[in-house]
Amino acid sequence: MRFAIIDLGTNTFNLLVAEHTGKGALRMLHEEECPVFLGRGSTEKGIITDEAMERALVALRELMDVARSYGAACVKGFGTSALRSARNATDLSTRAKALFDLDISVITGEQEAELILAGVRQAVSFGTRPMLVMDIGGGSIEFILATDKALMWKRSFELGATRLLERFTPSDPLTIDEQFRLVTYLDTQLEPLFAVMDRHWPAALVGSAGSFDTLAELVALERGDTWAPDQVTMTFSNIEFDAVKERIIGSTRAERVVIKAIPEYRVDTLPLALIAMERVIAHGIEELRWSRYALKEGAAVRMDPA
Template sequence: MRMGVLDIGSNAAQLLVIDACAGAPPLPVYREKRLTRVAPAIRPDGLVTPAGVDRLVAAVCSVVEAARAYQVDELIPYATAAVRDAANRDDIVAALRAGTGLDVGFLSGEDEGRLTYLAAHRWFGWAAGPLLLLDIGGGSMEIVQGRDENPAVSLSLPLGAGLLTRSHLPEHPATSRDVKRLRRHVRGVLAPVVRRLDWETRPHKTVATSKTFKQLACFAGESDPAGSRVLHRRELRTWIPRLARMTPKQRAELPGVSRSRARQLLAGAVIAETTMAALGVDRVEVCPWALREGILLRRLSPPSYGDNLRGVCLRDPAGIVTNLDDHRLAGSVC
């Protein structure tokens, strides 16, 4: 069966397509990406502007057509924090339903963290020991820790790179005063998290997912002997003043940095470095698998896995719980 996951985020709608087989890794046969640019369309009151909603629907419509062209049998569409937390979320969902024929679901931040952790745990394997996972999105950051495939702790914090760019970094290049103010804010939000994680077993490995970490590792990281990208806190810290002095256009010229994410790159770097410092982490290893792979892994888990998908669910805007296997590519053609 050909399956797809459609991730509707603050910057882009991204499709991952696999030929599904229980027990096999979720290796992609096709990827598609269309810019949504929801983040700059979010007003101070939390509403996404009509123009932003139109761009979002057009992007999702294009990706759904690609899924149909590649004969996807089952599609799991979900939206992350930017849409999930929007003040006019119901209107956005209705517009997506009218424009694409899809009923888009949502995961809580904590469930996003659990599924991302599942993907990282499968990637690194049992030999990795206890894992600490960091994921910086546009609207939130997830911190997850555990030893088994079901983590002991999954936390979602309002520390997204796009969110904090809008609230704390109004100008680019940015002033050192604004960067310090942002760092203080991140430390304050992290303080209870640090106390909570002190109760857990010290992780053997810290891994990072999300586009933010991948882009930072492209120009500020290095490859380890196994070929994985590694980001060191000391190197990241030296880059923060340099990024602050750059315009978004200049940041987009750095290796691996896209134009659509260049403006929020500085906030992402500050969040990443401050979090690593607060948690006593000197290096993170970037994991190629993340939330989309985690959803597919959970969807393909055999009944003997335990909860048979009932433990992690997509939720519709009315709060009705719907199992992942109920989301199929159906409805009107764009």
């Protein structure tokens, strides 16, 4: 059966069309990312603006048309941080059902973390020593500690890149003082994570999708590698991460706009996302991995093949 998943994120809506092969495996047929900025101007207010609501419905119409063009018999939507925190989230769900017959499940941060892990497992091999998965969205960051056999710990923090952008409204480029204030804030908010890391000492940090997609492509460009759009995982060093981080954090918006590897909708948030990554990496991480697969692939794996 062919089906589709739509991940309704705070910044982008992400479509995956897939099918079960009949052998317990999954074949990915098409994926597409649509900038919506659902949480723009609303992450601190707890309401989706009328303008964002209209952008969301336009995007859903386009993505539903694409899904049906691929023969998807079933389409399921998953709402994350922006919808979790919006008092009028049901307005979007109700209109999406009426207009497109699309059911949207607004999932908890813990459920989101579980789906992210299920997706990451399709791209990255885990071992007996735990690894830490980090997924930076616009509204929240999910962390999952897992081995090849168990999910050991999970937590969602309301520290997504758009939330940080609206909270700190940084200069262009970021000043040293702004970086210090952001680092201090993140270190305080992430104390529960650091306590878990101190107990279990993860073998690696696995960054999934979103800002990590952009980071992986920037690392590949620094290496002089040809970027393969169908590449699903990569390993890189702390030194390679630091080189990209320093280049991007010290850049102006105008300089980032012309870097082809950075999507326009990530130009403003990428420096903040990189600082969030750095705070985790600085806490004893010695190996970095990237997974293209995340929530939507995890949701696809759990779809009933019947």
